[in-house]
Amino acid sequence: MTSEPLETETPTNELFRPNRQTAKRVEFVVKSIFTLFALISVATTIGIVLTLIFEAVEFFKEVPIWRFLTDLEWTPLFANPKFGILTLISATFLTSSIAISVALPMGLLSAICLSEYASPRIRSFLKPAIEILAGVPSVVFGYFALLLVTPFLQKIIPGLQGFNALSGGLVLGVSIIPLVASLSEDAIYSVPRSLREGAYALGGTKREVIIGVVLPAALSGIVASFILAISRAVGETMIVAIAAGQNPRLTLNPLVPIETMTAYIVQVSLGDTPAGSLAYKTIFAVGMTLFLLTLILNVFSFWFVRRFREKYD
Known part of the structure; x- marks a missing residue:
């Protein structure tokens, strides 16, 4: 009596591995976007402060700070x-x-x-x-x-x-x-x-x-x-x-x-x-x-x- 070959079952981990990889990619993209927004906020703040400092220094070159x-x-x-x-x-x-x-x-x-x-x-x-x-x-x-x-x-x-x-x-x-x-x-x-x-x-x-x-x-x-x-x-x-x-x-x-x-x-x-x-x-x-x-x-x-x-x- 010939035995038919048994179908190999795909492990459960193999079924869910692509979904996990996709989730990791999505999570990476979301983290990158949030990090970009945070860096934009920080860069804007730094830019404002540096602008004030540089222009204020030019002012104090002409007007002494003690007089100010x-x-x-x-x-x-x-x-x-x-x-x-x-x-x-x-x-x-x-x-x-x-x-x-x-x-x-x-x-x-x-x-x-x-x-x-x-x-x-x-x-x-x-x-x-x-x-x-x-x-x-x-x-x-x-x-x-x-x-x-x-x-x-x-x-x-x-x-x-x-x-x-x-x-x-x-x-x-x-x-x-x-x-x-x-x-x-x-x-x-x-x-x-x-x-x-x-x-x-x-x-x-x-x-x-x-x-x-x-x-x-x-x-x-x-x-x-x-x-x-x-x-x-x-x-x-x-x-x-x-x-x-x-x-x-x-x-x-x-x-x-x-x-x-x-x-x-x-x-x-x-x-x-x-x-x-x-x-x-x-x-x-x-x-x-x-x-x-x-x-x-x-x-x-x-x-x-x-x-x-x-x-x-």
């Missing part, structure tokens, strides 16, 4: 130019301080309300409503401050000029409320439920649980939102350029026109200043100063959040 830091006037477009950056820094500090005094308490209280007091239905409505503010163009906020907020404040505050730091700072604070509220609410909402239940089991009231347990547990995220909001306030352009004016003066009076660093960059960038002139080079020195200020804020935020997490881990 110690002069008390900023008139680079005048016949007798002065290059005191403290004038622009004080104006930026003034508008940012007003904005922060509005945005931080209102944003944090909004976050607490959304996370701890609002029902899921109300939360699903209020949070998108607050975040809508983040989508409003800053130029709209600027004209809102100039045409509505300033006339209203002039009825209350005698002597308030048409361009002033107060209305610009107030509206700037409103514009960054969504940043504080959204990020802080996410940090508060992510606090484990077990911490709240343990505090309630010990007899704590809702207010005591929020202040004594929830906020400290979410402090790293809250501080990060604060620093990001401050950085946004420092770097805002159109609101302060439209509402606060373009009058550089060393003052902390919010009732008069001032000029921030970003507003000055806008003024020179309009095209009236010849490219390559000393006045044109000032925008890179101002931009470098602004970059260093925001960098310091972000480094402090990273250090604080990391140290806080290490302390409570």
Whole structure:
């Protein structure tokens, strides 16, 4: 009796090997694309920094850095130019301080309300409503401050000029409320439920649980939102350029026109200043100063959040 040859079965590994190889190729392609995007972001950042550095160095070849830091006037477009950056820094500090005094308490209280007091239905409505503010163009906020907020404040505050730091700072604070509220609410909402239940089991009231347990547990995220909001306030352009004016003066009076660093960059960038002139080079020195200020804020935020997490881990 002749036996028919048995068909050899293909091993299971052989059946799935082509699929695994294809998956590896796809994974390699995806990783390469993501790496390319990351390198483009890094290269863009490096290019911006190098541009600021090279142009700022050209500026400081003509203007000593001590004069840049110690002069008390900023008139680079005048016949007798002065290059005191403290004038622009004080104006930026003034508008940012007003904005922060509005945005931080209102944003944090909004976050607490959304996370701890609002029902899921109300939360699903209020949070998108607050975040809508983040989508409003800053130029709209600027004209809102100039045409509505300033006339209203002039009825209350005698002597308030048409361009002033107060209305610009107030509206700037409103514009960054969504940043504080959204990020802080996410940090508060992510606090484990077990911490709240343990505090309630010990007899704590809702207010005591929020202040004594929830906020400290979410402090790293809250501080990060604060620093990001401050950085946004420092770097805002159109609101302060439209509402606060373009009058550089060393003052902390919010009732008069001032000029921030970003507003000055806008003024020179309009095209009236010849490219390559000393006045044109000032925008890179101002931009470098602004970059260093925001960098310091972000480094402090990273250090604080990391140290806080290490302390409570």
